[in-house]
Amino acid sequence: MPKLGVEICGVKFKNPVIAASGTFGFGREFDALYDISVLGGISVKGLTLQKRLGNPPPRIAETKSGILNSVGLQNPGVDAFINEDLPWLKQKDLVVIANIAGSTVEDYVKMAEKLAPTAVDMLEMNISCPNVKESGVAFGVKPEKIFEVTKAVCGAARQPVIVKLSPNAADIAENARAAEEAGAQALSLINTLTGMVVDVYRKRPVLFNNFGGMSGAAVRPIALRMVYQAAHAVKIPVIGMGGITSGEDAAAFMLCGARAVMVGTQNFSDPMAMPKIVSELHRYLEKTGVVDVNDIVDALVMN
Amino acid sequence: MKECLARVVDNSPLCDTMFQLTLRCDGLFEDGAEAGQFVNIAVNNPSLPLRRPISIYAIDRQKREIRLAVQAKGEGTLALLRSKKGDELSLLGALGNAFSWFVPNNAKRVFLVGGGVGVAPVRCAFDELSAKYDCSLFAGYRNVGLVYGLDGIEKERVFAVSDDGSFGEKALVTKPLGEQIEKNKPDVILACGPAPMLRAVSDLSEKHGIACAVSLEQRMGCGLGACLVCSCKVKAKTPEGYAYRRVCADGPIFDAREVIF
Incomplete structure (x- = not known):
C-alpha cells in the first residue's frame, strides 16, 4: 500500500489532494455528496476583510477544455467565516487553509491577525485575483510588491503562510524568490490566467466583467512549466495546480516539484473528482512501484 | 441530490430547435425529483468542462424516468442531441427548489406561465400540480415551429400565443394571462421564460395582488x-x-x- 501522506511547513496532510480556493466554497455543498474528510485539505473561498457582493453575472464562460470566471471575490467576510464556517469545517478531518485577499497591505495584515487565534491551519495569500480591480494585478505580478505584502503578512501571521502566485507575470522564478525572501513558508501556483471569451453574435464579451480568470485542463501545460520553474527557484515547498483532472495529472505536478496539488475546475465537470483523483494517484504509485508519494516529488528527469 | 448515471431511453425531436431526452435514472429518485428542479448534466465531451443545467420537463416516478426538453443551441447541447438510446450520461440532481414550495397551503387556482424553452418546467408543474389545484397553462412562442409542451392538456386550460401569430393569437403571453386574471383570479402565478416576460408577469401579478414565483436562468x-x-x-x-x-x-x-x- 503506497503512502499518500505529505507534510508542508509541519502541517500533515493525509494525502496531497487539496480543494482549490473558489471552486469549493467552505466545503459544505460538496460534503452533501461525499465526506470531504477524504481530502488532504481545503483552501476556502477567498476571504476579504469586509463582506463582498461580487461582480454582476454572467460570471462564467466556457472555452475548449477550460473556463473563465469573474466572481469578484463574493464572500461573507473573514469574521463571518471564523464564526459561522470554520467551526463546521474543523469537525472535518482535513487541513483548513484560509485564502485571504485584500486591496491594501493593511487589509492582509488585519486578516492575518484575525485568523491568528483561530483553528485555521494555514493561510494562503491571494495576491493575484484577476477579477478585482484594486487587488489582483497591483500585488500579484511585481516582485517588489509581492515582497512588501508577504513580509507584512508573515510578521502578523501565526500560521504558516502560503503565497499564491499569478501566472500573469513576467518572470515566475523571480516572483517565487521574492515571496521566499519575504518569509513565505510555501508557494502555491498557478492562479488563473487573464483571458476573454467573445460572443460574436452579440459582439460582446460573454463575461459581464469582460475579462476573467482562465482555468481548466487547457492551462495545464503552462502551469506545469511554471510550477517546475518556481519549485527550482526556491527551497520552500510548492503546491501545484492548474487543470488537474486525474491522478496522473496530479502526479505530473508532483514530478515537477510540487509537494501537494490543488484541484479546482474539475470539481465542476465531475463533482466526485477529488476522491477519484486520490484513488487514481494511489493506483499510479502502485503501477509505478512507488511506496511513498513523497518519492515522486521532483523526480522529473529533464531531457 | 446525487451524482448518478442515467441511461438514455429515448431521444426524439420536440419542435424545430428542441429535442427531448428521456432518461432512466434510479439514483435520482432515491432523494426524489420535483417540478421546477433541474439536473446538471455532463455532455460526454471532455473538451467541454461545464455541465449543462436543464430543468425537468416530465417526471415518471414509476418508471424512474425523467424527461428533459433541450434546446440545441451550442456545442454542449448538440453533443446531447447526438446521444442515442442506451447511452449513459452523468447527472447531478435533482438540484434547486421546486414550484410546489411557492404554492400557498390554501391555494385553489394556479396559473402557470412559460415562454419558449421556459415552457418545459411549467408544463412539468402543470402535470404535477393539477391533481391538487385548478391549473391553467399560459405559453408564449416565437412561432408555430417552436411550439411544444401542450399535448394532452384539455383545451380550456391552455392559453397559447405566438410573437408572429402563426400559432394562436399574435400576442405576448401576458395578454391572455391578464384576461384570465380578470375572469378567474388565481391564488398564485408560477412562471419561467425570458427576463422581459418574467418582469411583465411579475408586474401583472403585483398589480392584481397575486403571489408570483419566477424560475431564473x-x-x-x-x-x-x-x-x-x-x-x-x-x-x-x-x-x-x-x-x-x-x-x-x-x-x-x-x-x-x-x-x-
Whole structure:
C-alpha cells in the first residue's frame, strides 16, 4: 500500500489532494455528496476583510477544455467565516487553509491577525485575483510588491503562510524568490490566467466583467512549466495546480516539484473528482512501484 | 441530490430547435425529483468542462424516468442531441427548489406561465400540480415551429400565443394571462421564460395582488452552490440595496417580489 501522506511547513496532510480556493466554497455543498474528510485539505473561498457582493453575472464562460470566471471575490467576510464556517469545517478531518485577499497591505495584515487565534491551519495569500480591480494585478505580478505584502503578512501571521502566485507575470522564478525572501513558508501556483471569451453574435464579451480568470485542463501545460520553474527557484515547498483532472495529472505536478496539488475546475465537470483523483494517484504509485508519494516529488528527469 | 448515471431511453425531436431526452435514472429518485428542479448534466465531451443545467420537463416516478426538453443551441447541447438510446450520461440532481414550495397551503387556482424553452418546467408543474389545484397553462412562442409542451392538456386550460401569430393569437403571453386574471383570479402565478416576460408577469401579478414565483436562468459552474457563479440580483437591506443569490442553490425559483430584473 503506497503512502499518500505529505507534510508542508509541519502541517500533515493525509494525502496531497487539496480543494482549490473558489471552486469549493467552505466545503459544505460538496460534503452533501461525499465526506470531504477524504481530502488532504481545503483552501476556502477567498476571504476579504469586509463582506463582498461580487461582480454582476454572467460570471462564467466556457472555452475548449477550460473556463473563465469573474466572481469578484463574493464572500461573507473573514469574521463571518471564523464564526459561522470554520467551526463546521474543523469537525472535518482535513487541513483548513484560509485564502485571504485584500486591496491594501493593511487589509492582509488585519486578516492575518484575525485568523491568528483561530483553528485555521494555514493561510494562503491571494495576491493575484484577476477579477478585482484594486487587488489582483497591483500585488500579484511585481516582485517588489509581492515582497512588501508577504513580509507584512508573515510578521502578523501565526500560521504558516502560503503565497499564491499569478501566472500573469513576467518572470515566475523571480516572483517565487521574492515571496521566499519575504518569509513565505510555501508557494502555491498557478492562479488563473487573464483571458476573454467573445460572443460574436452579440459582439460582446460573454463575461459581464469582460475579462476573467482562465482555468481548466487547457492551462495545464503552462502551469506545469511554471510550477517546475518556481519549485527550482526556491527551497520552500510548492503546491501545484492548474487543470488537474486525474491522478496522473496530479502526479505530473508532483514530478515537477510540487509537494501537494490543488484541484479546482474539475470539481465542476465531475463533482466526485477529488476522491477519484486520490484513488487514481494511489493506483499510479502502485503501477509505478512507488511506496511513498513523497518519492515522486521532483523526480522529473529533464531531457 | 446525487451524482448518478442515467441511461438514455429515448431521444426524439420536440419542435424545430428542441429535442427531448428521456432518461432512466434510479439514483435520482432515491432523494426524489420535483417540478421546477433541474439536473446538471455532463455532455460526454471532455473538451467541454461545464455541465449543462436543464430543468425537468416530465417526471415518471414509476418508471424512474425523467424527461428533459433541450434546446440545441451550442456545442454542449448538440453533443446531447447526438446521444442515442442506451447511452449513459452523468447527472447531478435533482438540484434547486421546486414550484410546489411557492404554492400557498390554501391555494385553489394556479396559473402557470412559460415562454419558449421556459415552457418545459411549467408544463412539468402543470402535470404535477393539477391533481391538487385548478391549473391553467399560459405559453408564449416565437412561432408555430417552436411550439411544444401542450399535448394532452384539455383545451380550456391552455392559453397559447405566438410573437408572429402563426400559432394562436399574435400576442405576448401576458395578454391572455391578464384576461384570465380578470375572469378567474388565481391564488398564485408560477412562471419561467425570458427576463422581459418574467418582469411583465411579475408586474401583472403585483398589480392584481397575486403571489408570483419566477424560475431564473444563469450560466452555472458547480450547480451545488459552492462556486457562486450563477448569481442573480435580489433586493436586500445591504448598503447597496441588493445582494446576489445563487440561482442553483437558493433558486432557481424565487419570489418575484425579491428579484431585481
